[in-house]
């Protein structure tokens with residue numbers, strides 16, 4: 108077995124980007140294009156189309172033409188080299204997709220608003236803050252484990268559990284508040300709103316928000332709840348006059364360099380909700396997939412348990428421990444490769460542009476297929492195999508853009524360091540106590556903005572009997 112399985116097979120790469128050609132995905136229906144297939148099986152469509160037809164594909168969702176690009180050179184062109192020309196697709200005047208939920212927050216905004224807000228928010232995620240954040244994450248994790256005590260031996264939905272855990276982590280670290288009393292309602296509200304947002308993206312022919320359908324009414328109702336929660340958080344902090352050196356303080360204290368003005372209430376709401384949603388959905392799904400992969404790969408699981416027992420000796424992990432948990436980190440990286448929580452990155456061409464020798468028209472919608480890049484046989488050995496060892500000893504894919512779970516270029520995930528601490532830390536914290544055993548036969552990935560196990564993930568919560576001598 109080679110030390111790393113990430114080596115690029117150079118001879119299989121196109122000599123120059125100009126060797127790409129656009130292939131039209133067959134099966135388009137007049138007017139609708141590929142809506143029906145895509146809506147029924149979005150992830151399978153993206154990956155099967157790519158496997159059958161290649162790295163540059165064109166398909167249609169109603170009136171919108173999309174280009175699915177699944178080659179690292181093209182990902183670099185779109186997200187890094189030509190990022191000024193390929194922008195986020197949202198228009199604050201006519202919100203659709205995720206912007207219906209997140210407004211004009213960091214994920215969905217563009218231009219000067221985005222630049223300014225990124226400058227405000229970025230410092231909270233600075234590496235120097237991660238040790239303190241890790242302690243808070245571990246505290247939240249321990250509280251959750253205490254609640255699991257009475258459920259040992261039970262079968263639980265680990266995907267829902269990870270959602271609650273990650274939600275509480277983000278609430279405590281960013282907003283210094285607890286959401287435990289609202290967990291169910293928040294989970295429901297996010298499920299409904301994110302599904303609504305995804306449908307509005309994948310079916311441009313769905314009725315606009317002002318039409319009083321049952322779905323539209325339900326969406327408005329859950330958004331009222333989320334708005335209430337966000338505005339409540341802001342009002343409470345303002346009234347209390349206390350400072351916590353958290354994201355909420357940063358947002359409330361931010362002043363425009365030229366005008367001296369603070370963020371408006373709407374801007375504050377959009378940013379708070381953005382961090383709240385983007386900061387827990389993704390990590391929670393990544394953790395759920397990791398537990399699934401461990402449960403189905405006993406060799407990797409045994410090595411994980413051995414490392415956690417040896418390094419932690421039964422203690423709660425902290426940020427410093429992560430350097431001594433390389434296998435745990437490798438597991439998380441490998442899980443993000445096979446099941447990237449954001450399986451595609453979406454952009455729109457502002458002008459007719461040449462990319463890899465191909466001409467993309469102004470207004471073209473581009474999907475960079477992260478899921479496909481992560482399984483591309485030209486860049487990975489045994490791409491579909493779960494093999495954490497490929498990440499050890501500095502193993503990396505030869506092409507930088509064959510692995511980009513956190514995106515690339517100026518819009519790279521602002522929470523990258525946070526998630527890279529949170530993921531392995533919570534894995535170690537839970538793994539030292541529990542063996543999570545798969546308790547359902549079929550596990551299917553389901554794409555709904557993020558990639559989640561369809562219908563949840565049932566696992567048995569088995570307390571571990573740590574071998575004598577492993578913990579002193």
Ligand code: HEM
Pocket residue numbers: 213214215225277381382385386387389390393447448449452453511512513514515517518519520521522523525526530
């Ligand atoms: C495993 C966990 C995570 C994954 C896989 C992930 C993935 C991503 C990806 C792929 C993007 C880029 C999207 C694009 O270019 O269109 C992104 C952006 C973003 N993420 Fe994450 N994320 C994770 C965790 C987090 C966390 C913990 C936070 C906050 C605490 C966060 C907040 C954001 C924000 C605000 C953006 C927008 C950044 C910008 O456009 O300036 N994410 N994330």
